[in-house]
Amino acid sequence: MDRQTPLYEYHADRGASFTGFGGWEMPVEFDSIQAEHQHVRETVGKFDVSHMGQIEVTGPDAATLLQRLTTNDVAALDPGEAQYAAITDEEGIMLEDTVVYRLPDGETYLFVPNAGNDTAMADRCQWVRSEFDLDAEVETTTTDWAMIAVQGPRAPAQFEAATGEEYTLDRFEIERATIASVECLVAATGYTGEDGFELLAPWAEASTVWRAFDVPPCGLGARDTLRLEMGLLLSGQDFDPDEQPRTPYEAGIGFVVDLDTAFIGRDALQAAREAGVEETLCGVELLDRGVLRHGHTVTAPDGEEIGHVTSGTMSPTLGVSIGLAYVASEYAEPDETVRVVVRDEPKNARIRATPFLNR
Amino acid sequence: MSFDIPAEFRYLDSHEWIDVTGDTARVGISDVAQDELGDVVFVELPAEGDQFDAGAEFAVVESIKAVSDVYTPVTGEVTAVNEALLDRPELINEEPYGDGWLVELELTDTDELDELLSPEAYAEKVES
Numbered sequence: 001m002d003r004q005t006p007l008y009e010y011h012a013d014r015g016a017s018f019t020g021f022g023g024w025e026m027p028v029e030f031d032s033i034q035a036e037h038q039h040v041r042e043t044v045g046k047f048d049v050s051h052m053g054q055i056e057v058t059g060p061d062a063a064t065l066l067q068r069l070t071t072n073d074v075a076a077l078d079p080g081e082a083q084y085a086a087i088t089d090e091e092g093i094m095l096e097d098t099v100v101y102r103l104p105d106g107e108t109y110l111f112v113p114n115a116g117n118d119t120a121m122a123d124r125c126q127w128v129r130s131e132f133d134l135d136a137e138v139e140t141t142t143t144d145w146a147m148i149a150v151q152g153p154r155a156p157a158q159f160e161a162a163t164g165e166e167y168t169l170d171r172f173e174i175e176r177a178t179i180a181s182v183e184c185l186v187a188a189t190g191y192t193g194e195d196g197f198e199l200l201a202p203w204a205e206a207s208t209v210w211r212a213f214d215v216p217p218c219g220l221g222a223r224d225t226l227r228l229e230m231g232l233l234l235s236g237q238d239f240d241p242d243e244q245p246r247t248p249y250e251a252g253i254g255f256v257v258d259l260d261t262a263f264i265g266r267d268a269l270q271a272a273r274e275a276g277v278e279e280t281l282c283g284v285e286l287l288d289r290g291v292l293r294h295g296h297t298v299t300a301p302d303g304e305e306i307g308h309v310t311s312g313t314m315s316p317t318l319g320v321s322i323g324l325a326y327v328a329s330e331y332a333e334p335d336e337t338v339r340v341v342v343r344d345e346p347k348n349a350r351i352r353a354t355p356f357l358n359r
Numbered sequence: 360m361s362f363d364i365p366a367e368f369r370y371l372d373s374h375e376w377i378d379v380t381g382d383t384a385r386v387g388i389s390d391v392a393q394d395e396l397g398d399v400v401f402v403e404l405p406a407e408g409d410q411f412d413a414g415a416e417f418a419v420v421e422s423i424k425a426v427s428d429v430y431t432p433v434t435g436e437v438t439a440v441n442e443a444l445l446d447r448p449e450l451i452n453e454e455p456y457g458d459g460w461l462v463e464l465e466l467t468d469t470d471e472l473d474e475l476l477s478p479e480a481y482a483e484k485v486e487s
Binding site: 017028029032033034221225289290291293313314316321343 | 397398400401403419421422423424426445
């Protein structure tokens with residue numbers, strides 16, 4: 001039985017269709033994925049992302065614990081700052097991607113595992129704590145916090161309307177804010193490429209905060225097309241420790257790996273970086289008619305198999321099909337001509353730099 | 360949610376409709392099917408002259424979130440395809456029983472029509 005967010009009844013009353021995702025029953029579409037996508041690109045929309053996990057780490061060694069756990073430099077975070085990071089195993093294989101927040105109090109670190117991964121990541125934190133004998137407390141707060149993303153060029157104006165305060169957050173900053181008398185955390189992060197913020201609201205107050213933003217609700221369908229246009233990774237699909245074991249370098253997020261920090265997987269990743277990658281995740285644009293989908297084979301023009309698609313869709317903004325694919329590195333250059341086999345038929349495609357849109 | 364199910368057509372469990380005039384027929388997907396799929400973004404159609412047995416896959420309709428095979432309700436030869444869909448696949452959402460039709464077929468065996476669902480039987484399937 002999938003879990004429900006505190007906004008489930010609101011979505012059902014609003015006519016959402018639902019899908020199972022990471023153990024949660026989530027709205028995939030309200031009226032139209034394309035219309036929802038367009039709201040976010042052109043104006044603003046809101047998403048219920050309460051399925052995302054939350055893990056809070058406190059205590060004298062909280063920063064050290066997260067430094068061991070994640071690939072980025074946690075020590076560089078001032079209070080009220082956040083950073084994108086990977087969590088890797090000893091072999092440098094990505095277990096998770098996440099955002100690590102240092103809360104405004106400076107004492108608490110909070111990170112956001114993907115849906116359904118919070119238990120595994122909390123267990124991993126506990127393991128790191130005992131392995132390195134750290135003085136820290138780890139608490140899973142997934143169902144303490146509802147998470148609402150307000151995204152789009154008009155999101156800052158929505159914040160100002162809801163709080164009466166000026167919106168001063170820069171990207172990857174987090175502060176406290178009061179929305180409709182509810183104390184929230186608001187972070188200038190997101191998964192769409194647009195301006196906007198993500199709110200952490202107390203689980204029981206979620207509907208009050210949700211209703212404070214009179215903007216179109218958007219589902220996971222639009223969330224997926226928006227993130228794909230930006231070339232952002234989807235955990236469990238573009239990387240997965242079992243189905244798609246990849247290093248951050250292969251997955252195209254080497255920029256979150258700081259080899260000067262002491263994280264689990266560091267030595268393996270240093271070796272991987274020196275050796276170079278055989279396959280790289282890159283953008284693909286289909287030139288023929290059709291739609292790229294997870295699992296499609298990528299070939300060279302002569303038919304030799306050189307990779308496969310991990311995510312694909314029809315881009316609502318561009319009107320062409322786009323995707324992400326792991327491709328042999330010698331082909332992973334923008335404008336390289338490749339083919340993608342769709343229902344046994346090779347179709348013309350080209351490699352694209354990501355993001356597909358300039359933002 | 361109530362769906363449009365025209366009384367003059369017949370249907371398959373898999374949500375195709377067929378509109379028969381003499382020994383030719385138009386085929387498409389139902390209002391239920393288009394609603395389930397959401398925004399249709401791509402359609403793959405057969406060529407004129409292709410032959411299909413009843414129940415065979417003859418087209419593919421893709422929305423952003425799903426890929427759906429379409430099955431022919433009857434045996435026959437394709438005599439026309441709706442080329443307007445190549446540029447405007449959204450016609451399937453807008454008018455599933457009108458401008459969103461997929462193909463026209465020349466029927467081989469009109470007895471096969473007796474195997475198809477009546478509008479009432481299809482409506483019952485949809486409700487259950």
